[in-house]
Amino acid sequence: MYVVLVYDVSKDENGRKRWSHIFKICKKYMSHIQNSVFEGELSKVQLIKMQNELKPYINSELDSVILFKSRQQKWLDKEWWGKQADVTSFII
Amino acid sequence: MYVVLVYDVSKDENGRKRWSHIFKICKKYMSHIQNSVFEGELSKVQLIKMQNELKPYINSELDSVILFKSRQQKWLDKEWWGKQADVTSFII
Numbered sequence: 001m002y003v004v005l006v007y008d009v010s011k012d013e014n015g016r017k018r019w020s021h022i023f024k025i026c027k028k029y030m031s032h033i034q035n036s037v038f039e040g041e042l043s044k045v046q047l048i049k050m051q052n053e054l055k056p057y058i059n060s061e062l063d064s065v066i067l068f069k070s071r072q073q074k075w076l077d078k079e080w081w082g083k084q085a086d087v088t089s090f091i092i
Numbered sequence: 093m094y095v096v097l098v099y100d101v102s103k104d105e106n107g108r109k110r111w112s113h114i115f116k117i118c119k120k121y122m123s124h125i126q127n128s129v130f131e132g133e134l135s136k137v138q139l140i141k142m143q144n145e146l147k148p149y150i151n152s153e154l155d156s157v158i159l160f161k162s163r164q165q166k167w168l169d170k171e172w173w174g175k176q177a178d179v180t181s182f183i184i
Contacts, residue, residue, distance in 0.1 A: 004096070004160060006098055006126055006128075006129050007126075008126050008127040008128070008129075033158065034098055034099075034100050034156050034158055035100040035128070035156075036098075036100070036127070036128065037098050037100075037158065051173065054173065055173075058173055058174040059174065060174050060175055061175055062174075062175065063174040063175060064126050064127070064172070064174050064175050064176070065172070065173040065174045066125065066126055066129065066170060066171070066172055066173075067170070067171040067172075067173065068096060068160070068168050068169070068170055069168065069169040069170075069171070070162065070167055070168050070169075071167070075162055075163070075167040075168070076160050076161065076162050076167070076168060077160070077161040077162075078158060078159070078160055078161075079158070079159040079161070080156070080157070080158055081143065081146065081147075081150055081157040081158075081159065082150040082151065082152050082154075082155040082156050082157045083152055083153055083154065083155065083156050084156065
């Protein structure tokens with residue numbers, strides 16, 4: 001399935017470390033398309049694996065992660081307004 | 093149609109001001125569901141209006157705005173991992 005994941009990790013409670021773990025796990029499964037946005041084509045098994053890996057690093061009182069899932073990518077059009085850049089390079 | 097808009101506005105070149113305009117315009121048309129994420133049900137006309145309003149405030153070399161469009165909301169599942177909060181209140 002096609003997924004878009006957006007996250008907002010708080011800086012509180014050592015958030016920088018959580019952010020770094022979350023970023024690296026997302027990067028393993030998906031493409032980084034904007035500061036806090038990833039997209040990818042994942043199987044159900046991959047999605048569960050990713051969710052299990054992310055779970056320990058999401059502080060349920062501080063952090064927000066939203067996953068949009070579409071069975072087929074064609075059901076979801078994507079438009080870029082503004083720059084369309086590889087934003088990964090300067091972060092890792 | 094159902095839309096999800098994610099933005100990343102640079103702080104450079106008076107970005108705080110651009111950010112504020114972009115936030116307010118998005119808020120007019122959609123619901124704020126995460127730090128830089130909005131979702132909403134828009135007609136084609138509303139989408140064009142919103143795009144025209146946003147255009148002057150998106151710096152095409154610095155800012156990134158991505159719009160995901162689905163003809164029907166049911167084609168897109170949404171899952172929250174972590175907190176699911178009203179994030180608008182503390183910003184405006």
